[in-house]
Each structure stands twice: as structure tokens, then as C-alpha cells.
Amino acid sequence: MRAFRWDMFTEFFVKILPYISVTLTYVVGSVLFGFFIGIGIAMLRLSKKRALQVIGSLYVTIFRSVPSVVLLFVIYYGLPMWVENSFGIILEDTDTIVYVIVTFSLLLGSSMSEIIRTSYLAVPKGQYEAAVMVGLTPFTAIRRIVFPQGFVVALPNFGNIFIFMIKEGALAYTIGLHDILGRGMYLGGLKANVYNLELYLALTFIYWPCTFILEKAFKMWEKSLRNKRKKEKIC
Amino acid sequence: MLEIKNVKKSFRDLEVLKDVSLDIGDGEVVVILGPSGSGKTTLLRCISFLEKADGGSLTLGDKEVSLKKATKKQINEFRKNMAFVFQNYNLFANKTVLENVMEGLTVARKIPKQEAMERALEALEWVGVINKKDAYPSELSGGQQQRVGIARAVVLNPEVILFDEPTSALDPELVGEVLDLIKKVAKRGITMIVVTHEISFAEEVASRVVFMDGGVVVEEGTPDKILVSPKEERTKEFLSRVLPKDMYYI
Ligand SMILES: Nc1ncnc2c1ncn2[C@@H]1O[C@H](COP(=O)(O)OP(=O)(O)OP(=O)(O)O)[C@@H](O)[C@H]1O
Ligand SMILES: [Mg+2]
Numbered sequence: 082m083r084a085f086r087w088d089m090f091t092e093f094f095v096k097i098l099p100y101i102s103v104t105l106t107y108v109v110g111s112v113l114f115g116f117f118i119g120i121g122i123a124m125l126r127l128s129k130k131r132a133l134q135v136i137g138s139l140y141v142t143i144f145r146s147v148p149s150v151v152l153l154f155v156i157y158y159g160l161p162m163w164v165e166n167s168f169g170i171i172l173e174d175t176d177t178i179v180y181v182i183v184t185f186s187l188l189l190g191s192s193m194s195e196i197i198r199t200s201y202l203a204v205p206k207g208q209y210e211a212a213v214m215v216g217l218t219p220f221t222a223i224r225r226i227v228f229p230q231g232f233v234v235a236l237p238n239f240g241n242i243f244i245f246m247i248k249e250g251a252l253a254y255t256i257g258l259h260d261i262l263g264r265g266m267y268l269g270g271l272k273a274n275v276y277n278l279e280l281y282l283a284l285t286f287i288y289w290p291c292t293f294i295l296e297k298a299f300k301m302w303e304k305s306l307r308n309k310r311k312k313e314k315i316c
Numbered sequence: 317m318l319e320i321k322n323v324k325k326s327f328r329d330l331e332v333l334k335d336v337s338l339d340i341g342d343g344e345v346v347v348i349l350g351p352s353g354s355g356k357t358t359l360l361r362c363i364s365f366l367e368k369a370d371g372g373s374l375t376l377g378d379k380e381v382s383l384k385k386a387t388k389k390q391i392n393e394f395r396k397n398m399a400f401v402f403q404n405y406n407l408f409a410n411k412t413v414l415e416n417v418m419e420g421l422t423v424a425r426k427i428p429k430q431e432a433m434e435r436a437l438e439a440l441e442w443v444g445v446i447n448k449k450d451a452y453p454s455e456l457s458g459g460q461q462q463r464v465g466i467a468r469a470v471v472l473n474p475e476v477i478l479f480d481e482p483t484s485a486l487d488p489e490l491v492g493e494v495l496d497l498i499k500k501v502a503k504r505g506i507t508m509i510v511v512t513h514e515i516s517f518a519e520e521v522a523s524r525v526v527f528m529d530g531g532v533v534v535e536e537g538t539p540d541k542i543l544v545s546p547k548e549e550r551t552k553e554f555l556s557r558v559l560p561k562d563m564y565y566i
Contacts, residue, residue: 207406210366214400215468216424218392225423229410 089276093283096268101287103260107178107253108246111185115242118186119193126198137194144191149184150252156184157256181253189242196238200231233306240299244292251288261287317342318476318507323362323372323383325355332358333369334531340524342475343505347518347539350528351554356511359528360478364400365391376475396425399469403481405461407453407468413440414449417468425472439471440464443497459490466497470504477501479510515559519543527551 125137144152157180161172204227212222254263262284269280318340325333332355340346348356361367362383363374369383376397381390407416417439421432440446443463445456453461462482469477482498483491495517502508502521512518518525518539525542527535527550535548543559546552 205404205406207402207404208408211400211402211406211465211468212408212419214364214366214395214398215420215472216392216396217419218388221423225419226408226410 086276086279089272089279090283093265093268093276093280094286097261097265097283097287100259100261100264101291103178103258103264104247104250104291107181107185107250107258107260108243110178110182111189111246111250112239112243114182114186115189115193118190119197122190122194123197123201126194127201141191141194144188147188149188149249150255152188153180153184153252153256156180156187177253177256177258180256181250181258185246185250189246192242196235196242197231200235200238201227203234204230233303236299236303236306240296240303243295243299247288247292247295317375317377319373319375319380320359320363321373321375323359324370325358325362325367326370332531333362336372336528336531336533338526338533338536340476340507340509343507344523345502345508345510345521346524346526347522348509348511348526348528349513349515349518349542349554350534354528355531356528357480360400360480360509360511364395364398364478366400396472397475399472399474399477401462401465401469401477401479401482403485405453405458405465405485407461407464409453412450412452413445413456413464416453416464417471420468420472435471436467439467442470442500443467457490458486459494462486462494463497466494466501470501470506474506476507476509479508479512481511481513484513513558515543515555527554529554 122137122140125133126141128134128137160180160183161175164170164172208226208230209219209222212226213219217225250260251262253260254266257263259267265280265284269277318338320336320338320340323333323336324331336355336359338346348359350356358367362369362372365383365386372383374381374383374394376394379394381394386394407413408419411419414433414436417436418429418432421427421435422429427435437446437449440449443466445460445463445467448456448460448464453464456464465482479498483494486494491514495514498508498510498517499521510517510522522539524536525539526533527542527546527548529550535542535546535551542551543555546555
């Protein structure tokens with residue numbers, strides 16, 4: 082049995098650390114686009130038109146039941162083909178991270194739509210009606226009255242989405258992206274995978290603070306919102 | 317003048333309003349009575365476009381609009397002259413009392429903040445909750461919340477205020493003071509439609525009482541006529557149920 086090589090651990094740690102920026106890029110990108118898709122899907126599901134509701138729930142069930150890796154490969158192979166065939170644009174040089182962001186935006190769109198829909202429904206409809214009756218347009222009523230209250234309800238779930246995304250996004254290595262995990266596996270390979278324990282321990286100590294800090298940040302944000310609005314209560 | 321013509325509304329196969337029409341003069345206080353499920357709330361909601369009617373029209377001043385086909389712009393235009401006081405108050409929970417009253421002035425009517433604040437404070441003073449101006453709705457009693465609801469409506473200087481059972485969610489001991497406040501609103505000469513089960517309020521304040529049942533106006537007239545000597549069987553039957561025996565003198 083060989084001894085644990087602290088120098089290797091340190092080397093991996095230091096060399097992988099800068100790739101946090103890659104991971105953060107697709108996490109933020111996917112959450113952001115996923116949020117907008119989520120709003121769109123939530124609107125479909127809340128619509129009065131039956132057909133739109135069906136489209137919305139179809140989207141949710143499809144993307145909820147496909148494993149992320151599978152969708153990742155579908156997008157990785159399918160998107161360039163589709164774009165080339167329908168728009169005549171060749172995507173060959175496209176950065177791998179784009180496929181990752183597309184995939185996870187679509188996936189997160191489905192869970193976000195559920196979060197958005199339930200938080201929207203948590204705000205009593207009467208407040209929206211009161212808002213339009215004092216002359217606000219429907220959009221302004223949502224923006225100024227419904228959204229701020231729904232947001233407080235949704236915030237803990239958004240925090241969970243971020244953490245899910247940091248962990249699930251690691252699958253991006255399967256299509257060759259050098260994010261934290263991808264870079265780590267590449268460096269491990271250069272050493273013929275002899276020091277994999279050191280490698281994965283280094284990865285553990287990179288991922289852990291990321292999720293930990295994020296979790297704490299969201300808790301603090303929630304708390305500050307609650308303090309500022311501790312007097313508001315959905316009544 | 318407020319003219320409600322031929323309003324029809326069904327929910328799926330339930331016909332809730334079957335051709336309801338009402339002519340209301342400026343400054344009139346019309347009280348709508350009727351058993352539960354007769355369509356009173358639905359009527360108010362249709363004429364304020366919170367519910368889309370299947371037919372009918374609304375005339376306010378010299379403008380007429382179809383209740384079924386009104387555009388977003390027309391709806392906004394008509395709502396500028398209308399206010400609604402809800403049974404459950406529906407105050408904005410994320411805003412203070414003062415902000416609740418200012419919202420319609422600053423955001424919808426684009427009145428400068430300073431002026432809006434002065435008008436809002438004046439309205440809060442008038443309804444008697446000025447001491448709660450920085451509180452959030454959840455910190456208020458039901459009676460106080462409804463006062464704010466009334467201030468939020470009155471501050472906009474609407475031509476018409478619609479009240480849907482404004483006191484029926486209140487603790488009994490608070491009903492009287494809120495009704496007194498609504499009487500005060502009536503004295504300002506604003507046209508009002510009030511759905512209520514408070515017969516004594518109707519007797520005292522209404523210029524006209526409308527009795528609805530099963531989605532139609534069964535009978536309407538002065539409080540004397542409707543409350544004391546109704547003609548229709550359905551009205552008599554309703555009144556005999558809601559009025560204490562000694563008040564019902566036919
Ligand atoms: N959104 C809706 N969907 C389906 N049915 C509805 C809806 N709103 C009201 N109704 C039905 O329409 C009928 C009339 O309701 P409405 O609320 O107008 O009665 P109301 O006269 O205000 O009664 P109450 O005195 O109990 O408030 C009732 O049978 C009610 O169940
Ligand atoms: Mg009602």
C-alpha cells in the first residue's frame with residue numbers, strides 16, 4: 082500500500098481551482114435561462130386555454146423524466162445537426178459549455194416552472210385583483226404586488242436549484258468540458274490515474290466550499306428578506 | 317350616470333346572471349340584497365371586468381363599453397373611474413398601509429410622490445387609521461384593514477365605488493363602525509353599489525334597494541317600497557328570513 086501523497090493533493094487542488102470559473106459560468110447561465118424558461122412554462126400551465134396547459138405539463142413531464150446525461154448527449158449531438166439543417170449554420174467551433182448551458186436550462190426550466198407556479202399561487206389572487214382595480218396594468222400588478230411576495234416563497238427552492246446545478250453540472254465532463262471535475266479527470270489521466278484518491282479528495286475540497294458558501298448566502302438572503310418583511314404576512 | 321345593460325354570465329353550464337340591467341344616477345347609493353348564490357358578487361365582478369361577462373354593456377358618463385369585448389385599454393380607462401372594496405380587504409401584504417393607499421396614485425395615475433403622499437395621508441386621516449400608516453396589513457385588525465381598503469378606494473376620487481359585502485368578514489363588534497364609515501363615503505356624493513346583508517344599513521342609506529335572486533333582478537325600488545311592502549313572493553320570503561319578526565310589518 083502506497084502512502085498518501087499530500088504534495089499531489091496540493092498540486093491537484095491548485096491546478097483545478099481556477100476552473101471554478103467554468104463551473105460557475107454554466108451554473109449561473111443555466112439557472113438564469115432556466116428561470117426565464119420556467120416563467121414561460123409556468124405561464125402556459127396557468128393559462129386558461131386548455132391546449133397551452135397541456136403543452137406546459139408535457140414539457141414538465143418530459144424534462145423531469147429524462148436523466149441529465151441522456152439529455153446532455155441528445156443536445157450535444159442533436160443541436161448542431163438541427164441548427165445546420167434548419168438554419169444552415171455550422172456549429173462546429175461552438176464551445177462545449179454552450180451545450181451544457183442549453184441542456185441544463187431546459188432541465189431547470191421544468192423544475193423552475195413548478196417553483197414559480199406554486200409561489201405564484203401562494204399569493205392570494207385578491208391582491209392581484211385589488212391592484213388592477215386601483216388602475217395598475219396586469220403586468221405591473223404582477224411585478225409590484227405578486228412577484229415580490231412569490232419571490233420570498235420561492236427563494237429557498239432557488240437556493241436548492243443552485244446547489245443541484247453545481248453537483249449535477251459535473252456531468253459535463255462526459256462531453257469533454259473542462260470544468261472542475263473535467264479538468265480534474267484530465268489531470269488525473271496525465272498521472273496515469275495513480276493518484277486518483279488525492280485527485281478526488283482535492284475535488285471534494287473544492288466542491289464542498291462552493292456549495293457550502295452558496296447555501297449560507299441563500300440562508301442570509303432569505304433571512305434579510307424575512308427581517309425586512311417580517312411584518313408582511315400573506316393574510 | 318352608470319348604466320348596466322343586459323349582463324349575462326355563465327360558469328360552464330351554470331347560468332349565474334340572466335340578463336341583469338340597472339340604471340344608476342349620479343350619487344345614488346344602490347344596495348343589492350339577495351340570497352347566497354344569487355349572483356351579486358358575480359355582477360360586481362363583471363362590471364369591473366374581474367370576470368368576463370358573456371354579454372352586456374356598461375355606460376359610465378358618456379362612454380359605453382361591451383362587457384364581453386372590452387379591450388385592455390378600455391378596461392383600464394373604465395377602471396380609472398371605479399373602485400372596488402372587497403369582502404376580504406385584499407390589501408397588498410408587501411406594502412405598508414400608506415403605500416397601499418399611494419399605489420394607485422403614484423403607479424397608475426402617475427401623480428408625483430409628494431402630492432400622492434399628502435392625499436393618501438389625508439384619506440387615512442379621514443378613515444381614522446392614520447396612526448397605523450407605517451404598519452403592514454397583517455398587523456391590523458379586520459376593521460382597520462377594511463378602513464384602509466376604503467381609503468385606498470376613496471383616495472382615487474372614483475365616480476363609482478363597488479362594495480362586495482364589506483363587513484361580512486368582520487367580527488360583529490366591528491361591523492357598526494365600518495358601516496358608519498361607508499355612510500360617510502355615501503355623504504360625499506360618490507355613486508355606490510353595495511352588496512350587503514345588513515338590512516338596517518340598506519334602510520338608512522340606500523336611495524334604492526335591488527333584490528336579486530337566481531341571477532335576475534326580482535324587484536327594485538326605494539327602501540320603503542322593497543323592505544316594507546315588497547310585491548314579489550320571493551322578496552317577501554327572503555325578508556321574512558333575514559329580518560327580525562318585529563321589523564317586518566306587512
Ligand atoms: N369562478 C366561478 N366558477 C364557477 N362558479 C362560480 C364562480 N364564481 C361564482 N360561481 C357560482 O355562481 C353562483 C353565484 O355566485 P355569487 O358569488 O355571484 O353569489 P352571491 O350572490 O355573491 O352569493 P353570496 O351571498 O354567498 O356571496 C354560485 O352558485 C357560485 O357557486
Ligand atoms: Mg358574494
